[in-house]
Amino acid sequence: MNRLIAVSNRMPPENGGAGSGGLSVVLDAVLRQRGGLWLGWSGRVCKAPSSAPRISESDGVCRAALDLSCEEHAGFYLGFSNSVLWPLCHGAVNAPVHDATHYATYLAVNQRFAAALLPLLRPEDHIWVHDYHLLPLGQKLREAGSVQSTGFFLHVPFPELSALQGLPSAPGLMQALLAYDALGFQTAGDLAAFHRAAQWQWGSAVLQADGSLSAEGRRVTVGVFPVGVQVDDIQREVHAAQQSPAVAAAGVLRRGGSLLISADRLMGSKGLRERLLAYEAYLALPSANRQRPCLLQIAAPSRLDPQAGAQFGASLQALAARISERHACADWTPLRYLNRCFPHEVLMGLLHAARVGIVTPLRDGMNLVAKEFVAAQDPADPGVLVLSVFAGAAHELAGAIQVDPRDTRATASAISQACDMTLLERRERHQEMIGVLRQHDLRAWHTGFLRRLRSGQDCGRQPY
Ligand code: G6P
Numbered sequence: 332m333n334r335l336i337a338v339s340n341r342m343p344p345e346n347g348g349a350g351s352g353g354l355s356v357v358l359d360a361v362l363r364q365r366g367g368l369w370l371g372w373s374g375r376v377c378k379a380p381s382s383a384p385r386i387s388e389s390d391g392v393c394r395a396a397l398d399l400s401c402e403e404h405a406g407f408y409l410g411f412s413n414s415v416l417w418p419l420c421h422g423a424v425n426a427p428v429h430d431a432t433h434y435a436t437y438l439a440v441n442q443r444f445a446a447a448l449l450p451l452l453r454p455e456d457h458i459w460v461h462d463y464h465l466l467p468l469g470q471k472l473r474e475a476g477s478v479q480s481t482g483f484f485l486h487v488p489f490p491e492l493s494a495l496q497g498l499p500s501a502p503g504l505m506q507a508l509l510a511y512d513a514l515g516f517q518t519a520g521d522l523a524a525f526h527r528a529a530q531w532q533w534g535s536a537v538l539q540a541d542g543s544l545s546a547e548g549r550r551v552t553v554g555v556f557p558v559g560v561q562v563d564d565i566q567r568e569v570h571a572a573q574q575s576p577a578v579a580a581a582g583v584l585r586r587g588g589s590l591l592i593s594a595d596r597l598m599g600s601k602g603l604r605e606r607l608l609a610y611e612a613y614l615a616l617p618s619a620n621r622q623r624p625c626l627l628q629i630a631a632p633s634r635l636d637p638q639a640g641a642q643f644g645a646s647l648q649a650l651a652a653r654i655s656e657r658h659a660c661a662d663w664t665p666l667r668y669l670n671r672c673f674p675h676e677v678l679m680g681l682l683h684a685a686r687v688g689i690v691t692p693l694r695d696g697m698n699l700v701a702k703e704f705v706a707a708q709d710p711a712d713p714g715v716l717v718l719s720v721f722a723g724a725a726h727e728l729a730g731a732i733q734v735d736p737r738d739t740r741a742t743a744s745a746i747s748q749a750c751d752m753t754l755l756e757r758r759e760r761h762q763e764m765i766g767v768l769r770q771h772d773l774r775a776w777h778t779g780f781l782r783r784l785r786s787g788q789d790c791g792r793q794p795y
Pocket of ligand 1: 340341352353354355462463486487696
């Protein structure tokens with residue numbers, strides 16, 4: 332088996348402990364399964380970062396961590412990656428502001444990642460680059476002489492053509508994608524959006540019958556590989572989490588009425604505000620009085636710069652407090668808003684304890700919490716998932732009650748339907764979704780993508 336080289340911006344913290352965000356959790360699991368080398372940002376920002384990564388090794392995985400300078404963090408991470416690309420991919424209403432200095436820093440950091448990786452490579456390695464922070468990395472590696480098979484996976488949605496056309500750097504970024512041998516997307520919708528962008532950039536002749544791309548002497552194989560979870564691992568975590576005080580407290584809440592749960596990072600695209608308003612509308616329905624529901628809204632601190640994050644967090648906290656005050660009585664608190672992170676195992680225990688999971692982002696590449704909620708349920712007495720049609724997971728989880736999260740009344744009535752669902756229907760829906768999760772699990776994701784990368788190599792890769 333060829334050695335796997337994974338490159339992502341985010342890695343778990345060097346001192347151990349839980350990584351934040353779905354991407355670092357899944358890559359951690361993949362590397363533990365396959366072994367290999369993982370290069371990424373250490374999470375540290377310092378004045379004069381060393382150009383050489385800090386290398387450490389454990390569990391058969393070599394980790395190479397790079398620090399960022401303050402300027403790089405501002406321009407590459409907070410700037411171009413998260414203030415331009417993230418909103419662009421998540422269909423932001425206001426067009427993101429393009430800043431030429433931030434874009435130059437974005438390219439320079441990609442260059443720095445390439446320079447740091449090159450000396451660590453062996454010719455037969457397979458390189459797998461992840462997500463929007465590192466779109467140009469393949470190109471930078473090729474320019475520096477890398478010959479290895481190299482693939483790229485986009486965890487977030489591929490932007491709509493109309494949005495992409497407004498971005499001055501879009502042609503350059505599309506061009507950079509030609510350096511890869513394989514491109515992977517979460518859903519068929521993302522692949523279709525990529526095909527539209529490719530036709531805009533190179534004309535309709537570039538698309539081959541098998542969906543791959545031929546342009547400028549390069550052939551790039553493409554495919555859909557929905558990122559998944561390992562159901563049995565999550566069940567083990569649920570079991571282990573039963574001792575945790577937070578999970579025990581959730582058990583008490585569940586005995587007092589219907590326990591509902593949502594867990595997101597504090598970001599606009601997660602639809603937290605819309606969800607709280609829909610929950611408030613549900614509380615006004617007669618059925619809510621009977622159910623005595625309690626929504627546990629976990630809002631983990633986000634990557635936003637501290638000032639913007641604090642403002643957004645404060646506005647949600649105020650909304651949650653208003654809803655709570657209006658509806659709470661001496662023996663019932665209908666909303667608990669927790670602005671903090673939980674270890675993954677504890678989160679799985681909390682998802683297990685809930686009767687309803689509400690996962691309603693305005694746009695999301697996949698949303699692993701939706702899949703984790705289903706995997707964490709007791710098959711004999713499972714909870715119900717209320718899921719946004721705009722999450723990538725909605726393509727696979729037909730057994731969820733699917734809603735448009737911007738429609739307050741429809742979401743409120745979906746919550747009511749979920750709370751009232753019979754055991755028979757809950758079991759049927761859950762069984763169907765667990766079947767899908769087992770079929771499209773994490774192993775299927777990485778073996779599927781890496782097989783595609785190899786097949787591109789076998790059918791005669793053109794040199795860059
Ligand atoms: C989530 C998203 C990924 C993204 C990551 C970035 O996991 O699903 O697509 O790469 O967040 O997180 P970070 O903490 O590095 O900003």
